[in-house]
Amino acid sequence: MKKVLIITYYWPPAGGIGVHRCLKFAKYLREFGWEPIICTAENPEYPVLDESNFKDVPAGIIVLKTRIWEPYNLFKFITGKKKEERIHNVFLEEEKHTIAHKVGIWIRGNIFIPDARKFWIKPTAKFLINYLKENHVDVLFTNGPPHTNHMIAYKIKRKLNIPWHADFQDPWTQVDYFPQLMLNPISRKIHEAMEQRVFKYADKITICSETWKKDLESIGAKDVGIIVWGYDEDDFKNIHVELSPKFTLSHYGSLGPDRNARTLWKACSIIAKENKQFANDLEIELAGFIGHAILNEIESFGLKNNLTLFEHLSRKETLLRMHRSQVLLLILNNMPNVNGRLPGKLFEYLASRRPILVIGPEESDASKIVHTVNAGYTCNFNDLEKTIITIKNLYEKYKRGLLLPNKSDISQYSNRSLTKKLSEFLNHIVSK
Known part of the structure; x- marks a missing residue:
């Protein structure tokens, strides 16, 4: 061998x-x-x-x-963090970087x-x-x-x-x-x-x-x-969970400033004001490091009571919740190279067989894969009208019990x- x-x-x-x-x-x-x-x-x-x-x-x-x-101990000292804290991506740590934090980033890039x-x-x-x-x-x-x-x-x-x-x-x-x-x-x-x-x-x-x-x-x-x-087929064997009774829009993973789905939060807010039942059914489930600006924006749209947060989930619990969710959110980075961004979670989303809502360009590689295997929908970052229509469509299917598992062949992934x-x-x- x-x-x-x-x-x-x-x-x-x-x-x-x-x-x-x-x-x-x-x-x-x-x-x-x-x-x-x-x-x-x-x-x-x-x-x-x-x-x-x-x-x-x-x-x-x-x-x-x-x-x-x-x-990292040096970075923690410069930025005033505790020695026992674990460092995530330094660009996710704070939306408003302190001078010390900027110094830390400069050292990271240049030294x-x-x-x-x-x-x-x-x-x-x-x-x-x-x-x-x-x-x-x-x-x-x-x-x-x-x-x-x-x-x-x-x-x-x-x-x-x-x-x-x-x-x-x-x-x-x-x-x-x-x-x-x-x-x-x-x-x-x-x-x-x-x-x-x-x-x-x-x-x-x-x-x-x-x-x-x-x-x-x-x-x-x-x-x-x-x-x-x-995705690893072994990770998806023998997962049997009931779908959430709520209309769950779920995202698993970090959400920093470049992944703030403002138009999605706004669309949900508009629909919730029009439809009290939607407001009662909606649950926005976010798991992982979530930037303060995103949390503040969701709250500003009146959706605080619809938000469920998990700071960290084990991998096993994450996969269970993927299968339980009505709709899985794939929020792409709103950055110049977004079209090539294929988050690892996309393929685990596909393996969970739940409908996927991509927030990002239609022409992105992620969107193309989702549509090729008939796994979901795409709404561009700033397309409010389409986002409202798409959420209403998904909600109607949810109410009728028609948010069904995708059965396309995904074995190539x-x-x-x-x-x-x-x-x-x-x-x-x-x-x-």
């Missing part, structure tokens, strides 16, 4: 969506003739922990761990390049180069962000010339928050130069959407493949199918 060394910062007990890309690949690679070996951090600073992810780690797998020094895990690069590359001299692998696989993973593989590639597959779950210099890093010209050039090294030295590059593939190729990446996020696609890419680059 051929061997692939997966270099990934995120590994169980990490929680959240980011850990699932490499974890699910590792889970299924053996079925396609590849033995995964994992290299991860020994003492990472994960924003979310979820011990249940250990169930997907293949039995007997080799997991190599190296120590990492992370600057910690490519990211806050940069101090993992040299010791891990050194360790792995020595390890690989004694232990053969056929290919390296890295996923970013954090793009530190790619820089480790770059050093190994230059030293040992092992084939390398670089995967992007999000872009690097084209990611939506890149302009917010407050980069000076020199720092920007360093980021761009590192990114170009990946394009030059990786034997294969993949990214998770068609639009972002074209974006990468526009800045020099060659022959970019697509591996979307997916299963983690098993996507891992097969990955294995084909790996086979190709080792046979060159």
